Amino acid sequence: MIRRSPADVGAQAPAEETSTAPAAGEVAAPRPFGGRRSTGAAGDAEAHVTRGPSASGSEDDEAGRKEGDNGSAPLLLRAEGLIKRYATGPRRLFGPRQYVEAVRGISLHVRAGETLALVGESGCGKSSLARLLLGLTPPDAGSIELLGAPLRAGSGPGLRRLRRFVQPIFQDPLAALNPRHPVGLAVREGLDIHVPEMPLEQRKARALSLLARVGLSASHADRLPHELSGGQRQRVVIARALAVEPRLLIADEPTSALDVSVQAQVLNLLAEIREEHALGMLFISHDLRVVAHVADRVAVMYLGRIVEEGPVERIMRAPVHPYTRALLEATPRGRGAPAAFTRLEGEPPSPLNPPAGCAFHPRCPLRRSLDAGAAATCARVAPDVRMIHGDPGHRAACPPAAEAGRLMP
Amino acid sequence: MRARPLQVQPERSGPEPVLEVTGLRVEVHAGSAGWLPAVEDVRLRVGRGARVGLVGESGSGKSLTAQALTGLFDGRTLRAQGQMRLDGRPYELARPEAWRDVRGQRIGLVFQDPLAALDPLQRIGTQVVEALAIRGGGSRRALRARAIELLRQVGIPEPAERVDAYPHELSGGMRQRVCIAAALACDPVMLIADEPTTALDVTVQVQVLELLGRLQEDRGMGVLLISHDLDLVSRWCDEVHVLYAGAQVESGTAARVLGQPRHPYTAGLLASVPAASHRGARLPELTGGVPEPGRLPTGCRFHPRCPRADDRCRTERPGWTRMKDGAVRCHHPLEVRSGMVAGAPEEGAPDDHRPRAVADATAGGSGGGPEGAA
Numbered sequence: 001m002i003r004r005s006p007a008d009v010g011a012q013a014p015a016e017e018t019s020t021a022p023a024a025g026e027v028a029a030p031r032p033f034g035g036r037r038s039t040g041a042a043g044d045a046e047a048h049v050t051r052g053p054s055a056s057g058s059e060d061d062e063a064g065r066k067e068g069d070n071g072s073a074p075l076l077l078r079a080e081g082l083i084k085r086y087a088t089g090p091r092r093l094f095g096p097r098q099y100v101e102a103v104r105g106i107s108l109h110v111r112a113g114e115t116l117a118l119v120g121e122s123g124c125g126k127s128s129l130a131r132l133l134l135g136l137t138p139p140d141a142g143s144i145e146l147l148g149a150p151l152r153a154g155s156g157p158g159l160r161r162l163r164r165f166v167q168p169i170f171q172d173p174l175a176a177l178n179p180r181h182p183v184g185l186a187v188r189e190g191l192d193i194h195v196p197e198m199p200l201e202q203r204k205a206r207a208l209s210l211l212a213r214v215g216l217s218a219s220h221a222d223r224l225p226h227e228l229s230g231g232q233r234q235r236v237v238i239a240r241a242l243a244v245e246p247r248l249l250i251a252d253e254p255t256s257a258l259d260v261s262v263q264a265q266v267l268n269l270l271a272e273i274r275e276e277h278a279l280g281m282l283f284i285s286h287d288l289r290v291v292a293h294v295a296d297r298v299a300v301m302y303l304g305r306i307v308e309e310g311p312v313e314r315i316m317r318a319p320v321h322p323y324t325r326a327l328l329e330a331t332p333r334g335r336g337a338p339a340a341f342t343r344l345e346g347e348p349p350s351p352l353n354p355p356a357g358c359a360f361h362p363r364c365p366l367r368r369s370l371d372a373g374a375a376a377t378c379a380r381v382a383p384d385v386r387m388i389h390g391d392p393g394h395r396a397a398c399p400p401a402a403e404a405g406r407l408m409p
Numbered sequence: 410m411r412a413r414p415l416q417v418q419p420e421r422s423g424p425e426p427v428l429e430v431t432g433l434r435v436e437v438h439a440g441s442a443g444w445l446p447a448v449e450d451v452r453l454r455v456g457r458g459a460r461v462g463l464v465g466e467s468g469s470g471k472s473l474t475a476q477a478l479t480g481l482f483d484g485r486t487l488r489a490q491g492q493m494r495l496d497g498r499p500y501e502l503a504r505p506e507a508w509r510d511v512r513g514q515r516i517g518l519v520f521q522d523p524l525a526a527l528d529p530l531q532r533i534g535t536q537v538v539e540a541l542a543i544r545g546g547g548s549r550r551a552l553r554a555r556a557i558e559l560l561r562q563v564g565i566p567e568p569a570e571r572v573d574a575y576p577h578e579l580s581g582g583m584r585q586r587v588c589i590a591a592a593l594a595c596d597p598v599m600l601i602a603d604e605p606t607t608a609l610d611v612t613v614q615v616q617v618l619e620l621l622g623r624l625q626e627d628r629g630m631g632v633l634l635i636s637h638d639l640d641l642v643s644r645w646c647d648e649v650h651v652l653y654a655g656a657q658v659e660s661g662t663a664a665r666v667l668g669q670p671r672h673p674y675t676a677g678l679l680a681s682v683p684a685a686s687h688r689g690a691r692l693p694e695l696t697g698g699v700p701e702p703g704r705l706p707t708g709c710r711f712h713p714r715c716p717r718a719d720d721r722c723r724t725e726r727p728g729w730t731r732m733k734d735g736a737v738r739c740h741h742p743l744e745v746r747s748g749m750v751a752g753a754p755e756e757g758a759p760d761d762h763r764p765r766a767v768a769d770a771t772a773g774g775s776g777g778g779p780e781g782a783a
Contacts, residue, residue: 121610121611121612121613229698231698259467259637260639260681261681263681263683264681264683264692264693264695265696267692268691268692268694286610286611289683289684290683292688293683293684293692327611327612330611330612330614330615331611344612344615344616347580347583347610347612348612350580
């Protein structure tokens with residue numbers, strides 16, 4: 001068995017948390033997490049920590065009480081105010097470079113045993129966010145903590161140590177696997193890197209047992225990725241991720257390339273291993289059907305920001321943000337034509353040229369029913385994410401909804 | 410969106426269909442293995458103004474079917490057999506060069522990836538004009554005006570300006586609209602759309618499907634919609650054919666096939682679609698995968714994955730069983746649901762290909778699938 005060192009890293013977490021604990025006193029205040037300096041979900045996380053075993057419970061904030069969010073489970077991932085810009089367009093000799101802001105101030109957290117789903121359409125920045133959280137690229141602003149330790153993208157032994165605790169599963173397993181490596185080797189590789197002290201035979205045996213765990217036989221171990229089916233390849237990727245005993249999986253559209261019958265197999269496998277290892281999971285998907293099935297909490301992204309977040313039942317049954325509603329109604333779920341509300345005009349805007357104010361306003365069906373003043377506000381002021389009245393853990397960024405008394409001031 | 414009454418009964422007589430395909434067989438050339446059958450004995454009938462869906466997982470042969478029907482093959486890596494009647498005229502599928510003029514003129518085509526379907530170096534107007542010019546007629550100016558009108562019909566805003574845009578200047582949804590405009594340029598009687606919305610975001614998917622629906626009704630075209638998405642097909646089509654490993658396994662009205670599937674494969678497929686109702690529970694799964702051409706099982710092609718398979722299924726290929734609202738190709742079709750459904754009839758037959766999960770799948774599919782058939 002591999003010795004798991006996350007325990008020591010985990011032990012640092014509470015210390016880290018308590019040092020920032022004072023912030024928890026402001027939990028009840030409006031917490032923008034669309035803005036640059038945002039607390040949002042992270043503020044929540046702090047509240048949880050302070051409410052730990054010895055916490056007085058005086059704060060007992062609504063925000064902390066989330067369905068499906070096990071407040072006592074260790075915090076695996078916490079991101080705060082993440083911003084990522086990419087340079088774009090031709091490099092000119094004089095004059096400024098153009099930037100596209102793919103991630104525009106995002107805060108989130110994932111606890112052990114919890115699945116947070118990130119939903120959004122193409123170009124909303126969900127994959128950019130995944131790259132930040134994996135430490136593949138550094139954010140331009142904001143911070144990421146893995147098990148309480150700051151993740152600094154780049155290199156170094158510290159990053160390598162942290163990498164072990166967070167493993168990616170990408171959409172295309174064929175791209176994720178070396179085409180010339182037998183898949184047994186692919187699974188072993190993580191062990192070679194992270195636990196080189198383990199005897200080779202043991203590493204090999206462990207790779208085989210992991211392949212067996214994901215439903216592949218020893219005979220598969222010598223095959224090359226192209227000799228396997230799409231579903232089998234994704235199983236290899238899952239086995240490889242498990243090899244280093246991570247605490248957190250970041251799965252970016254893990255089943256989007258699979259047929260529905262194979263998708264069911266892979267989703268079941270992910271659910272099992274999540275249970276077995278009490279893994280936290282960030283599950284990125286555009287498919288609300290899948291999200292409804294796997295997630296505990298859902299965060300809906302639109303153009304680099306989270307516009308709504310909450311327990312999966314609340315998001316599915318009582319969505320507040322018009323974009324979430326439109327997404328839900330556009331998702332095919334069986335008989336019948338979609339509701340009239342679905343008729344979203346236009347397409348997701350380009351992040352190159354984001355609309356002012358609420359990024360969703362040009363397409364918003366709700367805005368069309370507003371009076372001129374309110375509609376003008378939508379086009380001018382970027383809304384904060386606010387808690388929803390009587391709906392713990394559920395928050396949204398929509399001023400008209402706030403106006404209607406649904407959001408807390 | 411689907412207010413029209415059904416105009417066609419599948420596989421039944423009726424008014425002259427716009428497209429009728431019989432005995433379609435497609436073979437792929439697999440190097441040393443020679444020609445392997447990838448699609449066999451497919452029959453299709455698309456009535457005037459009907460929307461017919463062809464559903465299947467990858468490897469089921471749905472796109473090969475589209476290729477064969479549009480003559481998009483050269484006989485070196487792919488060849489087809491079978492007869493097609495289009496608008497009353499017969500065509501030999503094996504010799505597409507003999508009916509090349511049909512494609513684009515009588516049959517319009519829309520593909521999954523509009524960026525690949527459009528020429529990146531040509532303005533979109535030029536590409537629509539090119540399609541219009543197949544029929545000839547009209548000055549350059551007249552053709553351009555008609556291209557603008559077509560672009561307007563497919564919902565491109567400010568078509569008079571966008572006509573000079575290049576494909577990369579448009580969003581994915583707009584590009585697909587351009588492809589639809591080009592497909593409609595010659596007023597085809599039949600439109601074949603192969604995964605037309607798969608590459609699009611869901612909110613855009615709805616828009617494009619609505620557009621296709623409106624155009625289909627206005628023009629009275631027949632449409633063959635090819636998709637892997639059962640929900641989408643059930644929502645948009647009148648009739649559905651389910652393909653598995655190159656063969657049709659079930660056909661009928663969309664409401665019946667997807668609401669009350671009779672083939673264990675259809676049922677299993679429907680049950681494995683995730684939904685909120687499954688939350689926390691295991692998804693019913695069909696174990697294994699679609700067999701490849703050349704490695705097709707004997708008997709019923711689905712038998713290695715089927716919870717109902719018995720000796721007969723392993724040796725004897727099932728024929729069609731007709732029923733109300735369609736037909737199924739299975740020795741042991743699922744019972745018509747009325748409340749609870751009994752288990753497989755061949756209870757005792759032990760079967761090493763019978764994993765528990767598949768039994769769940771069929772039970773789930775027939776006993777209240779995720780789509781909650783009303």
